[in-house]
Amino acid sequence: MLFASKTPTESEIVYLLKEHEINPTYQRVLIARLLFVGRTHVAAEDVFRAVNKDSPNVSKATVYNTLGLLAQKGVIREVIADPDRVFYDPNTSPHHHIYDEISGELTDIDAKEVSVTNLPALPDDVELQGVDIVIRVRRNRKK
Amino acid sequence: MLFASKTPTESEIVYLLKEHEINPTYQRVLIARLLFVGRTHVAAEDVFRAVNKDSPNVSKATVYNTLGLLAQKGVIREVIADPDRVFYDPNTSPHHHIYDEISGELTDIDAKEVSVTNLPALPDDVELQGVDIVIRVRRNRKK
DNA sequence: GCGGCGGTTTATACTTACTCTAAATGCTCT
DNA sequence: AGAGCATTTAGAGTAAGTATAAACCGCCGC
Ligand SMILES: [Mn+2]
Ligand SMILES: [Mn+2]
Ligand SMILES: [Zn+2]
Ligand SMILES: [Zn+2]
Numbered sequence A, B: 001m002l003f004a005s006k007t008p009t010e011s012e013i014v015y016l017l018k019e020h021e022i023n024p025t026y027q028r029v030l031i032a033r034l035l036f037v038g039r040t041h042v043a044a045e046d047v048f049r050a051v052n053k054d055s056p057n058v059s060k061a062t063v064y065n066t067l068g069l070l071a072q073k074g075v076i077r078e079v080i081a082d083p084d085r086v087f088y089d090p091n092t093s094p095h096h097h098i099y100d101e102i103s104g105e106l107t108d109i110d111a112k113e114v115s116v117t118n119l120p121a122l123p124d125d126v127e128l129q130g131v132d133i134v135i136r137v138r139r140n141r142k143k
Numbered sequence C: 001g002c003g004g005c006g007g008t009t010t011a012t013a014c015t016t017a018c019t020c021t022a023a024a025t026g027c028t029c030t
Numbered sequence D: 001a002g003a004g005c006a007t008t009t010a011g012a013g014t015a016a017g018t019a020t021a022a023a024c025c026g027c028c029g030c
Helices: A010-019 A026-038 A044-051 A062-073 B012-019 B025-039 B044-051 B060-072
Strands: A077-082 A084-089 A093-099 A106-110 A115-117 A126-139 B077-082 B087-091 B093-098 B106-110 B116-117 B124-139
Touching: A010 A026, A010 A126, A026 A044, A026 A062, A026 B087, A044 A062, A044 B093, A062 A084, A077 A106, A077 A126, A077 B077, A084 B106, A093 B012, B025 B044, B025 B060, B044 B060, B077 B093, B077 B106, B077 B124
Parallel strands: A093 A126, B093 B124
Antiparallel strands: A077 A084, A093 A106, A115 B116, A126 B124, B077 B087, B093 B106
16 A cells, blocks of 8 residues: 555554554554554564554554554555564565565565466465565675 | 485485585484475474374474574475474475465475566675565365 | 593573453443 | 443463583594
């Protein structure tokens, strides 16, 4: 979901959540806004820290529940690339990832820049959820 | 690494480990053999259970350390697809995976059956470790 | 055979990411 | 205000994996 502004307003976020049949509570709006303002790949613990930076605002359970809910409703996307944590991605347009095994950082690659062909036909009792490409790299630290 | 026999002998495993500069201890041979006989994708806890099924043979630490060592030396491969655990794969030939989000099962797809083209050029301070494709599906349980 | 020595394994404690539970809070309708 | 449902919360619990420090093993020189 793309916004006209780089930093969507609270009411734009409220609208986005409603569109996806999510009741826009204080905590959900706060978390969603953080994601869409930051436009980066974040883990749940990052969100927990950010959202409680100044004052205690949102519990850990709510952070996890909200990220799960947003992902399930399609507002954001889960990325499984790091063996230690799930990343959440506000970019829901078709794209893939470069994963740096050293820093743990994820970078987007537009799906148009990669083509995957000849995917095998799937048995008809399976429902395709998505095709994820992860390019695993190691960026050499310090020259 | 392919074996003539479907069930490699102990000495074939010993040779395989030596080839990869791994000292073939009792525990390492046991674990590697289990992987290459089973020829499936297994998590560390699966290996721990299997290897200690009858009598206590190998500690948890050694299971984790050995799987890590085998992967690092290229005898087996790690697969990151399930958010809850790392899978280890005795199939090191180029291939990709179908991941069933419901059962947690992984299935191989030969790399020849898929083509990925137009991968973006990587900055020259990054070393490519591999390109992993995961096809996420849900197999509908019970008609 | 004995002592030493590096490499390996072990039990066990610990950490980290995440889930569960049951109570408290809030929101809406009457 | 009170009922009823949705949501949030603190805190306990789980599961995968890591760290630590002691024990053990295989080999070598004596
Ligand atoms: Mn981990
Ligand atoms: Mn997990
Ligand atoms: Zn992304
Ligand atoms: Zn495989």
